Amino acid sequence: xxxxxxxxxxxxxxxxxxxxxxxxxxxxxxxxxxRSVRDHAETADIVQMTFIQTYTHLGQFxxxxxxxxxxxxxxxxxxxxxxxxxxxxxxxxxxEVPEAHLHEARMAAGAHGGxxxxxxxxxxxxxxxxxxxxxxxxxxxxxxxLTLRIFNDLPFRDIAQTIGISENSAKVNYHHAVTxxxxxxxxxxx
Amino acid sequence: xSRWRCRLYRxxxxxxxxxxxxxxxxQPVERHLARCPECTEDLLVLREIPATLRMLAAPDPGEAFxxxxxxxxxxxxxxxxxxxxxxxxxxxxxGAFSWPWRAAFAAAAIAVTLxxxxxxxxxxxxxxxxxxTAPAALDNGALVMLHEYTQTLAPxxxxxxxxxPDQEAWLAALPFxxxxxxxxxxxxxxxxxxxxxxxxxIGVLVGGFA
Numbered sequence: 198x199x200x201x202x203x204x205x206x207x208x209x210x211x212x213x214x215x216x217x218x219x220x221x222x223x224x225x226x227x228x229x230x231x232r233s234v235r236d237h238a239e240t241a242d243i244v245q246m247t248f249i250q251t252y253t254h255l256g257q258f259x260x261x262x263x264x265x266x267x268x269x270x271x272x273x274x275x276x277x278x279x280x281x282x283x284x285x286x287x288x289x290x291x292x293e294v295p296e297a298h299l300h301e302a303r304m305a306a307g308a309h310g311g312x313x314x315x316x317x318x319x320x321x322x323x324x325x326x327x328x329x330x331x332x333x334x335x336x337x338x339x340x341x342x343l344t345l346r347i348f349n350d351l352p353f354r355d356i357a358q359t360i361g362i363s364e365n366s367a368k369v370n371y372h373h374a375v376t377x378x379x380x381x382x383x384x385x386x387x
Numbered sequence: 388x389s390r391w392r393c394r395l396y397r398x399x400x401x402x403x404x405x406x407x408x409x410x411x412x413x414q415p416v417e418r419h420l421a422r423c424p425e426c427t428e429d430l431l432v433l434r435e436i437p438a439t440l441r442m443l444a445a446p447d448p449g450e451a452f453x454x455x456x457x458x459x460x461x462x463x464x465x466x467x468x469x470x471x472x473x474x475x476x477x478x479x480x481x482g483a484f485s486w487p488w489r490a491a492f493a494a495a496a497i498a499v500t501l502x503x504x505x506x507x508x509x510x511x512x513x514x515x516x517x518x519x520t521a522p523a524a525l526d527n528g529a530l531v532m533l534h535e536y537t538q539t540l541a542p543x544x545x546x547x548x549x550x551x552p553d554q555e556a557w558l559a560a561l562p563f564x565x566x567x568x569x570x571x572x573x574x575x576x577x578x579x580x581x582x583x584x585x586x587x588x589i590g591v592l593v594g595g596f597a
Contacts, residue, residue: 219460227446228445368401372398372429375436
């Protein structure tokens, strides 16, 4: 059953229709939020709150965007609120070099003596952990665009709606995010 | 190749890397790539990094967690629906939004619209430099101005009139955002130096002409 029918059902009082929506979007929503906050407990709270807010405001869903986009908008607002609360990683400029962050990521990824470990090549667990941490250090907008595009497979049009920017701006942010990751990885390799 | 020009191709390069351009749309990008090693490298990165990232597994806290969380959400939803169903909440909201409130809201909306319209009509020359250094990349304001620019120089959607008397004022004031890195337009070519394909890219970006 498509989202629109399920929404109508939930609005008519059929809670089981909303349960289907929760089951459908729980995992992708969790993946999106987790890559922004990188904390399981906080991610779980945000996902749960997102669904509760979605249900509470379901009557206001106008259908101008897809339900999925609307859901991600609500989740992103929660993530933004969490970031404002923590006041961190918000002011990294394009050319700023996160040496301290890289060091932290390197150490957490199992590197030894400040150099990548032997098993830290592409595909290794150390490499994966490093990439995850580097993504987490991207500015929130770039991280959101990158995550929604690569891990949630949203088209740029939907990403733009979710974040509240133009489609071209979403692509430019994506370009920045990818090339910045490249810069950081190169620095790591050297 | 000037990185200023490369900025014009950023969005197209993303589309190109994902194979979402038609053969006609590919041609100007490929011409640029043939002359620009930086963008060629960017293209490689735009293909390699996402492919690598897609190999990362989705975080999975386990089936017990998923089930527990769905139960928690269902419980919260049940409590909410016992108080008020979404439809009832909407009805109550609509009912509270009575005619006097609707009239006040409409008046406020008209006032805001008129203010925005007035602002949009302020002559470009009188705009402050801070307008032109707006950091947002291709935000709505920049798009509107770019569109107005192309409309001024090519009001009928035809060829751009580079001798238009307002051209310099437009170029000085345009908040190109991500297309141009700062208000002083470092390294920016004169309009006459831009190639047709680059104007075409700008045109496509602002929706002025295809």
